[in-house]
Each structure stands twice: as C-alpha cells, then as structure tokens.
Amino acid sequence: MSAAGGGARPPSGNRRSRRRARRGRALLFLCAAAVLVAAILIPLLANRHGGAPVDRPADATPEAAATEGYASVFDELAALIAPQTEPLAPTGPPLALSLSTAWTSDNEIAITVDDCFKTGNVRRIMDLCDGLGVKVTFFPVAQAVKNDPSAWREAHERGFLIGNHTYSHNMKLKELPDEEIAREIQGLNWLVNQALGIEYPMRYLRTPGGNADSDPKVREIMTGLGYEYIAHWALSSTGTKAEDLPDRIRPGQVILFHATDADVEKLETVLPRLVELGFRPVTLDQLMGLEPKAAAG
Numbered sequence: 269m270s271a272a273g274g275g276a277r278p279p280s281g282n283r284r285s286r287r288r289a290r291r292g293r294a295l296l297f298l299c300a301a302a303v304l305v306a307a308i309l310i311p312l313l314a315n316r317h318g319g320a321p322v323d324r325p326a327d328a329t330p331e332a333a334a335t336e337g338y339a340s341v342f343d344e345l346a347a348l349i350a351p352q353t354e355p356l357a358p359t360g361p362p363l364a365l366s367l368s369t370a371w372t373s374d375n376e377i378a379i380t381v382d383d384c385f386k387t388g389n390v391r392r393i394m395d396l397c398d399g400l401g402v403k404v405t406f407f408p409v410a411q412a413v414k415n416d417p418s419a420w421r422e423a424h425e426r427g428f429l430i431g432n433h434t435y436s437h438n439m440k441l442k443e444l445p446d447e448e449i450a451r452e453i454q455g456l457n458w459l460v461n462q463a464l465g466i467e468y469p470m471r472y473l474r475t476p477g478g479n480a481d482s483d484p485k486v487r488e489i490m491t492g493l494g495y496e497y498i499a500h501w502a503l504s505s506t507g508t509k510a511e512d513l514p515d516r517i518r519p520g521q522v523i524l525f526h527a528t529d530a531d532v533e534k535l536e537t538v539l540p541r542l543v544e545l546g547f548r549p550v551t552l553d554q555l556m557g558l559e560p561k562a563a564a565g
C-alpha cells in the first residue's frame with residue numbers, strides 16, 4: 269500500500285537533472301540544425317555573390333546585358349531586311365473591300381435602295397431625291413430590271429447609281445459553285461447593260477441579305493470580274509421607325525432601304541429631315557470620292 273502512495277513521487281534532485289538533460293539535448297539539436305542550414309546556405313550565397321558567373325563577363329551589369337541583347341536583335345533584323353532592294357511584287361489584285369462607313373468631312377451619307385421589284389416606287393424615290401437635290405444608289409435584282417427596263421435607263425440618265433444585287437437573289441450565294449457565283453454577278457450586270465443600251469461597268473456588289481459579305485471565295489470571284497467593293501451597310505431602316513432614324517445616322521454611313529411601300533414612305537419623311545439637319549445624301553461613288561466607272565456607249 270505504501271509503495272503505491274507517497275513513495276511514487278521522485279525526489280526533487282532527480283527532476284532537476286532530467287530537466288538539464290532535456291535542455292542539453294535541445295541545445296545539441298539546435299546546433300546540429302544550424303550547422304546543416306549553414307552547410308546548405310554558404311555555398312549558395314558564395315556562388316551568388318562571389319562565385320564566377322558562367323555566361324557573362326564579371327564586369328557586365330544587367331543593363332549592359334539587356335542593351336547587348338537588343339542590339340543583337342537589331343543586327344539580325346538589319347541582316348534580314350538589308351538584302352531586300354526590290355519592292356515586293358503583288359501576287360494578284362487585292363480583294364474587294366467591304367464598305368459600310370466612309371471617311372467624310374462633309375456630312376455625306378449614302379442611302380442605298382435594294383431589290384427594287386416595284387419600279388413605281390423607284391420612280392417615287394427619284395422624284396423625291398430630285399426635289400431635294402440629293403442622290404441614292406439602287407441595287408436591283410434581275411426581275412426588277414426585266415419588269416421595267418426603262419426605269420433603269422431613266423435612273424442612269426437622272427444621275428442615280430446602279431449597283432449589283434445579283435441576278436436571282438440567292439441567299440446561299442456563297443454555297444454555289446464558282447461559275448454560278450460569277451453568273452449571278454455577270455447576269456445582273458448584263459441585264460442592266462441591255463436596259464441602258466451601254467456597257468455599264470459596276471464596282472459595288474451587295475450580296476443577298478449581306479450573307480456572303482465576308483466570304484473569301486465570293487470576294488475573289490467578284491474581284492476577278494472587276495468589282496471593287498462589297499456594299500455592306502452601317503444602318504438598316506428595317507425595324508427602325510422613321511422618326512428615330514435621323515438620330516441614329518452618322519456622317520459617312522451607308523444606309524440600307526428597300527423599294528417597298530413602307531420604306532418609300534419612310535424615305536419621304538426621313539430624307540427631307542436629313543437635308544434639314546445638314547446631311548448630304550450622295551451616291552456610293554460620291555461618298556467614296558470616285559468618278560463613275562467608265563461606261564462605254
């Protein structure tokens with residue numbers, strides 16, 4: 269009984285010696301750790317500050333090294349460019365550009381009128397324009413020219429510009445074989461030539477629905493046929509009320525209308541207002557500062 273009671277507590281002298289032993293072990297461990305850290309760090313620091321650099325002269329500063337690097341890039345460029353003495357030869361005609369807004373210092377805008385099945389509306393638009401001293405560009409399809417060839421002769425004689433909206437208005441123009449795309453463009457131009465009684469070279473193509481406007485194949489074919497611009501648009505009258513249009517129009521814009529009854533009524537409201545506001549509605553050629561493409565009689 270007595271061994272399990274008061275005899276279990278060790279004498280105080282033993283406790284002190286064990287504490288000393290523990291402190292000794294801790295000190296030994298710290299020393300060992302310090303030696304280990306020193307063994308790792310000293311060679312590293314020595315290499316960083318005092319060790320011999322491998323790929324850079326001992327006296328080179330980082331700035332000098334950077335300048336040296338740039339200089340060698342310039343030398344390389346000079347070596348590449350210097351032998352080029354001839355101008356770069358063009359590989360072919362540049363592809364037709366897509367036009368939706370042109371630079372203008374004179375508040376010019378280009379109103380374009382598409383499809384044009386109702387040539388009575390085409391004549392109404394021409395009368396409206398003549399009354400205001402302005403011009404627009406028409407983009408008829410074949411049926412519109414066949415319906416009433418004299419309307420197109422009249423449009424040309426009255427100073428309006430005619431562009432190409434293709435023969436049949438196929439919304440999948442870009443999916444057609446190359447020769448059919450060419451025929452769609454040439455066919456409409458041929459019909460206009462017949463109506464006008466002259467060769468009427470065109471430079472603007474408006475693709476049906478604008479669907480093929482960024483198609484490289486269509487652009488390559490039209491370029492080969494002498495067309496210079498995809499006539500895209502910056503603003504469409506579709507879905508915009510007549511009274512809201514003037515606020516949305518900016519100088520240089522190509523604006524899309526159709527020769528429908530609704531759009532003619534819109535034009536009868538909008539055109540006089542635009543003129544009042546100082547806008548100058550002109551043909552695409554005038555907007556681009558181009559002479560009409562030479563027509564042969």
Ligand SMILES: [Zn+2]
Pocket residue numbers: 382383433437476477
């Ligand atoms: Zn159309």
